[in-house]
Every structure is written in C-alpha cells, then in structure tokens.
Amino acid sequence: MSFLSLQRRYLRRLVSKTSNKSPVETGTHCKSTQGQSEIVYGIQPTLAALSAKQRVVSCVFVRDDLLQLSSEVLHTKNPWLSAAVQLASEIEIKPVSRDFLTDLTNGRSNQGIAIKCTPMPMPSLHGISASSILHFGHCAYNRLKSGSCCGSSSIVLFLNQIQDVMNMGSILRSAVFFGIPTVLISAFFSATPSPLISKLSAGAMEFLRFFRVTNPASTLKQLSDAGFVTVGTAGMQPNSVENLNHCPPLELPLVKPDMIGASKEGAAKPLVLVLGSEARGLPDNVLSTCNLIARIPGLVDWKVEHFGASSIASPLPTSLNVAAATAILLYQIQKLRS
Secondary structure (H helix, E strand, O other), X not given: OOHHHHHHHHHHHHHHHHHOOOHHHOOOOOOOOOOOOEEEEOHHHHHXXXXXXXXXXXXXXXXXXXXXXXXXXXXXXXXXXXXXXXXXXXOEEEEEOHHHHXXXXXXXXXXXXXXXXXXXXXXXXXXXXXXXXXXXXXXXXXXXXOOOOOXXXXXXXXXXXXXXXXXXXXXXXXXXXXXXXXXXXXXXXXXXXXXXXXXXXXXXXXXXXXXXXXXXXXXXXXXXXXXXXXXXXXXXXXXOOOOOOXXXXXXXXXXXXXXXXXXXXXXXXXXXXXXXXXXXXOOHHHXXXXXXXXXXXOHHHHHHHHHOOOOOOOXXXXXXXXXXHHHHHHHHHHHHHO
16 A cells, blocks of 8 residues: 555544534633633532632533533432532533543543643742741631641641652641641752642642742741741751751651740640651751651661661661651641640
C-alpha cells in the first residue's frame, strides 16, 4: 500500500472519530476566569473547593451518567458527590463523558467530577497582621490569643523547603484535622498548593490559608516579637557535639506545657510549628530563631542510650518521615496546650 493511500485512510478515520463524538463533548467551553486557571479533580477536592470558596470556579464537569441519576439516587450512591453537585447548582455544570474527564485530568483518578477554577491564593506574608493568620478564612474575628470562635487551634504551620508532594498532602490533611488555619511556605525550593496536592490531601488543602515567606529566619523573629511561641523540629544529631548556634533539641516527651505557650490563667499563646526539608531539616539560621526545638525519639535513641551504639550511618531510621512527624507533633502539642 502506498504512502498516499495510508495517509488517506488515516484522514478518513480521524474524520470518522470527530463526527462520532458524543454531543456532551461539544459544549465543554467554560466562561473565562480572570488570570490563570487550573483543573481540580476528585470528589473531596471539588467539594472542599466549592465549600471553602477561596477559588473562583468557572464551571463544573460531571460525568454524564452520574447527572442522569435522580438527586435521591445520587445522594444514596455517593452523598459527597451529591453535595458537590448541589453546591455547584449556581455554577455552569457541564455533562461530559468518562473519556473527556480522563483527558481533562491527564489520566488521574477523578471519580467523575472536576472543576475549572483559579489557583489557590498564596500572597506574601509581608504586611499581614499576626492576629489574622490565627483564624480560618471564613472567620471575621481578629484576636491574637484565641481562635475558639472558629475552631482554630491558634497554631500555625511553617513549612521550609518541603518538596515532596505526597508529604505535603499528608501534612495539610493533618493540619486541617488538628484545626490549623494557616500554613506559611518558604518561597524557594518548596512544593506549593496545586490540584495534585489537593487530591493527595483529600481536599483538606482547600480549607487552609497560605502565605509565601521569602526570609524564614526574619519572619520567625517578627512572629516571636508579636507574641508567638516558635517551635522548631530536628532529628537525631549525628554526633554529640553541641551546636552553639541554637538551643539543643528536646525530646518530645520532655516538653512541658509552659514551654509551648500553655497557661493556667487563660488561652494559650499562639504558636508556630516549623518543619524542615526531608533531606536536611531546618538550617541553623532558622533553628536559632526558635524558642524551642523538639524532636521525636525512636529505637535508635534507645540503642544509643543502652548500648552506646553510634547513630552515624545507622541502618535504622534516625527520624520519622516529615508528614508522620507533623501528625505526632500536632497531637502532642495540642494535648499539652489544652
């Protein structure tokens, strides 16, 4: 068969595929949004984005077979998806095919729904009042020492150069679970809010407020001056030589309530928990600004204490994954402050 014949056959197939495309594929253009837009996908992320209202949503794509179900059947089949569709009732809803959604989300699991929306806002922290970062975005209350009005724990996370998106997703899920309203992210060498991280956090990312920080050490100093307790984190030190640039890490079981802002007379002081990169942890200039440095002891600590084993080049892990450590630290800190 000649090259010309092959080319004609290919063109006939292409025309046939285009003409046979389902009607739901033809009207999938949304109203344009100001500036950039992205696709958030999956039931929990879309439900959270529609609920939190931090994004401008231009339209909602829902798999056509799901929209054909009655509201009662859809609610019975999946109440979260039903809730998302109800929240989207005032927004343009586009019925689309499974293949269209697969292409739209680059083959990722979308559970039959996606939205086109603006990116998560992440302004610079410069000029933002210290009190405002202690409350969730929906809260109009503005007070430094209490977040009880909106369920806030009065704890803020500071993520310094955390790059792994799976760790970021897990951290943000733990943050919302423990009532953290705000996350500060270093401006350089850090993962930032994205549709993938929203999916990995099961939508929790949508309820957090994010601020970009260009100078972590300076920002922590300013927060400390504003009344925040600053708590850094560290793993096991590779040697016993004391680092004179900052206070030595204290094992988490030895941390006392008064060290982390708890008070018998009233609300606990606001607190910043600072977490470092997966590979290197927090740099000395950041640790030196912290009022306290906490670490979680493990099996290697026990071996060093009882047998004098060296932690250098140990085949055993000397620290936890940063996401796992975050969950433990938040639980213990909240317990001590309550």
